[in-house]
Amino acid sequence: MTGTVERKLRVVSISSGKGGVGKTVLTLNLAHIYQSLGHRVLVIDGNLGNGNVDSLFRSLSEYSLVDVARGVVPIGKVLKRTPSGIFFLPAGSALGTTTSLTTEEKLTLFSELDSLEDVADLVLVDCPSGIHDVTLFFVRSSTDLVCVTTPEITSVISTLSFLTLLSSRGEKEAGIIVNMTEDDGDGTNTFEVISEQVGKEGGMKVHYIGHFPYDYTVIESIRFLQPLVEKEGKGHLRGYLLNIAQEILRNPPEEKIKKCQQFFTRRLLREEHDTIFKANEVGQ
Ligand SMILES: Nc1ncnc2c1ncn2[C@@H]1O[C@H](COP(=O)(O)OP(=O)(O)O)[C@@H](O)[C@H]1O
Numbered sequence: 001m002t003g004t005v006e007r008k009l010r011v012v013s014i015s016s017g018k019g020g021v022g023k024t025v026l027t028l029n030l031a032h033i034y035q036s037l038g039h040r041v042l043v044i045d046g047n048l049g050n051g052n053v054d055s056l057f058r059s060l061s062e063y064s065l066v067d068v069a070r071g072v073v074p075i076g077k078v079l080k081r082t083p084s085g086i087f088f089l090p091a092g093s094a095l096g097t098t099t100s101l102t103t104e105e106k107l108t109l110f111s112e113l114d115s116l117e118d119v120a121d122l123v124l125v126d127c128p129s130g131i132h133d134v135t136l137f138f139v140r141s142s143t144d145l146v147c148v149t150t151p152e153i154t155s156v157i158s159t160l161s162f163l164t165l166l167s168s169r170g171e172k173e174a175g176i177i178v179n180m181t182e183d184d185g186d187g188t189n190t191f192e193v194i195s196e197q198v199g200k201e202g203g204m205k206v207h208y209i210g211h212f213p214y215d216y217t218v219i220e221s222i223r224f225l226q227p228l229v230e231k232e233g234k235g236h237l238r239g240y241l242l243n244i245a246q247e248i249l250r251n252p253p254e255e256k257i258k259k260c261q262q263f264f265t266r267r268l269l270r271e272e273h274d275t276i277f278k279a280n281e282v283g284q
């Protein structure tokens, strides 16, 4: 490889118990941050039939992941790239509600996504809110699960039910981001409530990724379709995003290849093989 840094693949699902907590805002702004750190980034809009990632990236799409899942077009026809170089897969918005996928459609989407295994090293999936079969599909297929909440009690309760369900489906670990906080304490206190409750139930491990303040700049950035990193320059919001971005990558997933159903399995297996191979070489 010449001139590019080789990075191990991470597929991060950004999920939440309820809608409107800031998943899309955080996904898109994290994409910009990761890209500024030298990652090759792919954003998957998981809100199939009800997405908004393409409009927030100032792009209109003729075809979407729904068409890919239905076998209408290959994924190459849907893959887009922003002027700054972030790849993304639009979800389409014609249906007005997040559609479910049949098993056949999941398999089609799964193998089509596999053909993009070398497009990016950092994949962010903006999942549908709450418990949806499409969310389960994406979460199960990711290396990392991140759950966004706000400090509000309604959001915390939804987060707890969401994590309980995911735990019952075999998920072992989730990182928590607290969005729309008033101060640092708001983030850690909210996390502690979640962590204590999840701990009582057992079965799942949660770790604190960080918090992001409630700030009017976020609302303006959406209104003017401008990423926070551009809008804010090197202001304080960029610092929060950077911290979250680094924290997500700090904790390597416990079991990177965790189930038989996972995106980019061939690449993950190849990387695992290379790591073992290198370790053996060092040991010789
Ligand atoms: N940190 C924040 N500060 C202020 N407003 C926010 C913040 N995060 C999100 N918002 C507002 O909440 C709205 C919903 O966010 P969004 O990312 O679309 O939620 P979700 O994808 O979880 O449904 C945004 O349009 C924005 O107006």
Ligand SMILES: [Mg+2]
Pocket (backbone or CB within 6 Å): 023, 024, 025, 126
């Ligand atoms: Mg959203």
